[in-house]
Amino acid sequence: MTGSPSPYRAGARRALTIARAVFVFGASFGLVAQAAGVGAAASLVMSATTFAGSAQFAAASVLSAAGGVGAAATAAILLNVRYLPIGISVASVIRGGTLRRLLEAQLVVDESWAFSRRRDGSFDRGILIGAGLVLYVCWIGGTAAGAFGGKALGNPHSLGLDGAFAALFLALLVSQIHSRRALVAALLGGTIAFVLIPFASPGVPIVAATAACFVGWRKS
Amino acid sequence: MLGGRSLPAALAGVVQMLAPALLAALVVTQVVGGDRRLVFDERLLGLAAAIVAIRLRAPLLAVVVVAAAVTAAARAL
Numbered sequence: 001m002t003g004s005p006s007p008y009r010a011g012a013r014r015a016l017t018i019a020r021a022v023f024v025f026g027a028s029f030g031l032v033a034q035a036a037g038v039g040a041a042a043s044l045v046m047s048a049t050t051f052a053g054s055a056q057f058a059a060a061s062v063l064s065a066a067g068g069v070g071a072a073a074t075a076a077i078l079l080n081v082r083y084l085p086i087g088i089s090v091a092s093v094i095r096g097g098t099l100r101r102l103l104e105a106q107l108v109v110d111e112s113w114a115f116s117r118r119r120d121g122s123f124d125r126g127i128l129i130g131a132g133l134v135l136y137v138c139w140i141g142g143t144a145a146g147a148f149g150g151k152a153l154g155n156p157h158s159l160g161l162d163g164a165f166a167a168l169f170l171a172l173l174v175s176q177i178h179s180r181r182a183l184v185a186a187l188l189g190g191t192i193a194f195v196l197i198p199f200a201s202p203g204v205p206i207v208a209a210t211a212a213c214f215v216g217w218r219k220s
Numbered sequence: 221m222l223g224g225r226s227l228p229a230a231l232a233g234v235v236q237m238l239a240p241a242l243l244a245a246l247v248v249t250q251v252v253g254g255d256r257r258l259v260f261d262e263r264l265l266g267l268a269a270a271i272v273a274i275r276l277r278a279p280l281l282a283v284v285v286v287a288a289a290v291t292a293a294a295r296a297l
Contacts, residue, residue, distance in 0.1 A: 158292060159288060159292050160290070160292030160293075163270075164291070165250045166247055166266065166287065167270035169243050171283045171284070172243055176240050176243060182240040185240040185241045189242065189243075190247065190248045197248075209245030210245070216234040216236050
């Protein structure tokens with residue numbers, strides 16, 4: 001192969017734009033977990049195996065509100081269910097045997113998935129893996145910093161990080177809208193999520209909103 | 221885990237629309253999502269700033285930083 005730049009590197013470079021935010025987000029999870037009484041080792045294992053920030057936050061907040069472990073686990077699972085449609089759509093890209101798929105699937109999260117999606121709707125495996133690796137490292141590193149480090153990093157709420165994540169997804173959304181159909185899917189998905197937030201537990205609005213993807217159904 | 225083969229054409233169209241639908245839902249839940257309720261707070265200002273930055277074709281990092289800064293500033297006031 002001649003020297004076009006490795007897609008892994010390209011993915012990694014793109015992921016660096018949000019790497020710092022992911023790191024701080026991970027750190028805030030470590031801090032929250034600490035406050036909820038979850039030990040440093042446990043929160044690190046959770047980050048290493050889950051890599052799904054909002055699921056982990058949900059679990060930690062359920063625990064700190066004295067909810068049982070069962071409720072916390074359910075919240076985490078519900079929030080992770082949203083990765084099922086993402087998993088299906090990238091499944092054609094991840095090669096190799098089952099174990100390798102499992103490992104590579106760990107790297108598939110919202111940001112790296114959105115980074116790697118090409119215009120025609122297919123996915124660039126190198127970019128997906130490259131971005132995923134960078135984000136994974138930042139996420140674990142951040143969790144460690146938060147769990148062990150304490151207050152030095154500051155409060156994510158006062159740093160406005162939640163606003164940052166909304167902005168990130170908006171920017172990614174804008175870059176993904178290439179057709180009127182896509183715009184309709186976006187408006188419908190957003191509306192579904194909006195309507196469901198007051199009625200459904202965290203994570204369900206997102207999963208339900210994926211039904212909007214059926215505007216893409218084309219009879220051949 | 222389910223893949224390995226490419227999808228039939230009709231389904232491929234559906235999968236292509238997953239990203240817009242999901243991303244839109246993520247924007248909504250991140251900007252007005254609360255604990256089983258809608259919360260309209262400083263995040264909306266951050267998002268408004270992000271929209272301006274996106275319109276001005278600012279790079280992604282700038283959009284994110286601006287949104288965080290505006291949200292944080294609104295909170296501090």
